[in-house]
Amino acid sequence: MFSILQEPDFSQAYQFLSNSIYNRLITVFADCDIIYEGRASSIATLAPRLIIIKLDGSLIVHENVKREPLNWQPPGTKILIIKEPFTILGIRRKPKEELRIRLHNIYYITSALVKDGEFKLEGDEIDFVNAVIKNPNLIENGLKIIQREYRTPYGIVDLLGEDSNGIKVIMEFKRRRASLQAVSQLHRYVIYGHKQFGKCRGLLVAPSITENALNLLRNLNLEFKQLNIKAKITQFVS
Amino acid sequence: MFSILQEPDFSQAYQFLSNSIYNRLITVFADCDIIYEGRASSIATLAPRLIIIKLDGSLIVHENVKREPLNWQPPGTKILIIKEPFTILGIRRKPKEELRIRLHNIYYITSALVKDGEFKLEGDEIDFVNAVIKNPNLIENGLKIIQREYRTPYGIVDLLGEDSNGIKVIMEFKRRRASLQAVSQLHRYVIYGHKQFGKCRGLLVAPSITENALNLLRNLNLEFKQLNIKAKITQFVS
């Protein structure tokens, strides 16, 4: 199920790692320096760090703060152990990049057999849009839903509808406070909509919007509909 | 420097964790189920997982694939150990959320004293813009740089310049292939620029651009300047 190697020499570490890579979830705690070269480049000087090697080739290096790793390599990385100098090397093509972790002193190595469990996440944007599809009146009376994920050359429209006057309504949803970027996104779709449908409306649906975004939105003749899906659900329940 | 506890009972684990939290970099490998409730919500069923607790309160749970953790809590999280049922609880206000990791069987716990090393990263967008500030002719002859990070209500312009005809040039830089979103971003600034300066140009600077983005850009009377900074550097060197 798991095994631990404490203060191994490089020869022991080499054996252990070679047998475990791509088979086990590995952690290494060691003094190391790190060179990354690829999409960007970085150097990390000698210090103790926690290294994780996953079954899919993900390579992750943590220091003692932050949720984000100091260095990493995404899934699909080719991982090599070099004996001299003792190095964990992660190589990727496309983009061409490599992470070179040179180990100076190894405190411990662990390996473990992990079987993924079930995982379910709720409350993302999909749920938000789904709620509106089920009940278009949340947006406005008489709104008809035409298409979800309507594809245009200028991006993918969350929801395309038609109002009670037969005018197309292009809707962009944000689960959180809408920003300038959300307005721009909607604007892009409306530029296309005008070419495609002639007159049409652009509607940004979100729980709130920043002041600058609201100004821009008005400038561009777009509309904002305040909608907080969680609040609405409780409203329906009560 | 480090210590390891193998197959502890809950009482031992409690002692160990209580003494280590916020002092040491901790890893726990254990069978656990996890409930997250906050910005979204998730459930993970019983399975062996690797848990990391950092000195700044970061809480990270990994399974055996992906660079991203299965669940997490960012820095600043309040971490509590509950005895019955044995649980690592991470609580945050603003946003209000909690991560509840219930441990069923603990394989090992490690703790270690980590001193952060030096770290230096190069090759991000800042370097890209800096290269142009140093040598505006990379963009076009006669270009004058007026301001870096020019703030407008519609966003922050990477670089504001003036061309040889005295026309303002609003520049947006992308280190990688420019997308629709990059065009929109530039367009936002130019909308403001027209109000502020009257006539002005919008220039997207990137190593390449997607076809749809290029079409949109032309539609909006914006310009694209192909520039690959790494290539340019080698060019100057050679």
Added chain:
DNA sequence: CCCTCTATTTCGCCA
């Protein structure tokens, strides 16, 4: 705090 934007973003989906 909020706003804005980058990121070695990662990840998923779809043509």
Added chain:
DNA sequence: TGGCGAAGTAGAGGG
């Protein structure tokens, strides 16, 4: 494989 956009995005920087 590339385009596109969401993410419990995280993290940085400025007002």
